[in-house]
Amino acid sequence: MTDKDLRRAVLDELDFDPSLDAGDIGVAVSEGVVTLTGHVGSYAEKVEAERAVRRVRGVRAIAQEIAVRYADAKKVADDQIAARALAIIDWSVHLPKDAIQVTVSGGWITLTGAVPWRYQSRSAEAVVRQLSGVLGVTNRIAIEPRVPPGAVKDKILEAFRRSALFEADAIKVTVSGDRVILEGAVTARAERDAAERAAWSVPGVRAVEDRIVAMARADKMRCTAARIRDRSSIPETNARGTDPSGGRKDTKCSDRGACPVA
Incomplete structure (x- = not known):
């Protein structure tokens, strides 16, 4: 997919999202990296815009x-934002009471x-x-290990x-204490996000280092084929019985995780 095609797909996804007013959002794309500019009417819309872009196949990174x-x-004083934040946290059935503290400065919640x-x-x-009234959120809530x-x-x-x-075999998992490292290659950013969400779903995980690469399906197939050739002691041959690579190996791929072909 060219950068021009990817930009068109991102714009279409932003326009398609009913929770967004994307009229004032600018999109630029360079080598799969999407830069979002412009302005929106709430912090929730800013977050949703980034989520929408992550759903688009071919997006490798986002500059927000x-x-x-x-x-x-609609401007709200910091003390009002803090009071409302505490109230909505207390009302949530998912959150333990009195476990979370809130501070607000200049519309920014910590x-x-x-x-x-x-x-x-x-x-x-x-x-x-x-x-x-919220301009941003910094989340410093700690995770208590239970596993x-x-x-x-x-x-x-x-x-x-x-x-x-996503394919489970495409991702390598390494655990060091409460820190998880994910490596491998998938064909869409959504698959990468799904793998990271699954890792975070385990109780006691405090950090996930996501080294998964999202690449085009054809590139992923080439990486997989190259790794298989590297593992084999028998040269790959074509219909004529000769090695089409001339004995060369694809040094861009390794078993240690993400293939840098993307």
């Missing part, structure tokens, strides 16, 4: 430069505290960014095998 602009009538699960931390961030480190990898691999969104 969208500004949030509230009309004067969340602190500790919860057992990653989804609870994400849930707290999601509910407060919907509030009017022995040795069980983390097994639970992640089990979740990968259950998933219908």
Whole structure:
């Protein structure tokens, strides 16, 4: 997919999202890297714009430069934002009571505290960014481990095998304490995000280092074929019985994870 085609696909996805007013969002694309500029009417829209772009096949990275602009009538004082944020967190059935603290400065919310699960931390961030007057959210909520480190990898691999969104064998999982490293190659950014979400779903995971590369299906197939050739001690031959590569190996691919062909 060319950058021009990718830009068109991103614009179409932004226009398609009913929760977005994308009229003032600018899109530039260079080698699969999407830059978002312009402005939106709320922080929630800014976050949704980035989510929409991540859904588009071929997107390799996103530079988020969208500004949030509230009309004067919608501007809210910091103390009001803090009170509303605490209230909406207390009302949430997903969050333990009194586990999360809120501070607000210049419309920017900072969340602190500790919860057992990653989804609870994400849930707290999601509910407060919907509030009017919010310009941004910094999430510093800690995750309290509840699963022995040795069980983390097994639970992640089990979740990968259950998933219908990506091939489990395409991703390598390494666990060091409460830190998870994901490596490999997939054909869409959405598959990469699904793998990362699965890793975060295991209780006790505090950090996920995502080294997964999203590449075109044809490139992924070439990487896979090259790795198979590298593993084999028998040269690959064509119909004439000769090695079409002349004995050369694809040094761009390795078994250690992501293929840099993309």
